[in-house]
Every structure is written in C-alpha cells, then in structure tokens.
Amino acid sequence: MKAKSNSSTGGVGIVGLLGLLFITLKLTGQIDWSWWWVLLPFWGGLAIAAVIGVLCLLGWALTRALSAKR
Template sequence: MYSLLLGLLLITLKYLGVAPVAGWSWWWVLAPFAVTAAWWGWADASGLSKRRAMEKMERRRQERIDRHKQAMGVRPRRPR
C-alpha cells in the first residue's frame, strides 16, 4: 500500500513540475506501481489476502459470541 501512495505522490510531483522529480524519467516515476502490482499478485497467489480476511471474520465472530455471553451473564472463555 505504501508503494501505491508513493507512486501517486511521484506522479503528482512530476505533473506539477517539482524538482528533482520533474527531471526524472517516467520509468522511475511509474516503478512503484509495478512494485504494487507484484505485491498484490504475490499476496493473492500465496493466499495471504484470503487468510487475513478469514482471520478478520473469525475475530468478529468471536467478539460477537463474547458480547452475547456477556449479555446473558456468562463469562467468555479465555483464548487458547
């Protein structure tokens, strides 16, 4: 995500003509977007994105169960 923000910043600086970015080649300015695409491709291929989404859903599910148990007056279980 940081490389995407860096790419957007570099394009803005190049467009506005801010030195030293204005003198750089477009290849250097657009390089962070290639890094971002490679990262997203790797994250999807390795299952990292899916794993993080599943962990988030599991965490939300457990929080919901704990809230309901607390509302019933039952103490939630400790994490294992």
C-alpha cells in the first residue's frame, strides 16, 4: 500500500520574493525608485503572456494572408 503525500508544490518563487524585497526596501526608504519599477516583478508574467499572445496573433494573421493569395 502506498503512502499518500500531503506535500504541495508552488509558492512564491524567485520573482515574487524579488517583488517583496523591492516593496520592503521602498517602504523602509532604502531605495528611491518609482512604484512602477518596484512593482515590475509582479507584472513580468503578464507581460510575457501578452508578448506570446501578440506573436501568435501575428503568426495567425500572416498565415491567413498568405493562404488567401493562393
């Protein structure tokens, strides 16, 4: 009989820790960055997804345009 594991994967990750570090440094006055730069690590995943989505859309449009010329 196999034992069940209650462990889970996931968590904050390196990007989340970097974002929390930036927020802590900003709130304690150690860095004088704009809030845009401080919160940038939290928007990284969304930016990557948006770039991939735009590239897929451009590829689809190019394929459609080339097949219409035939």
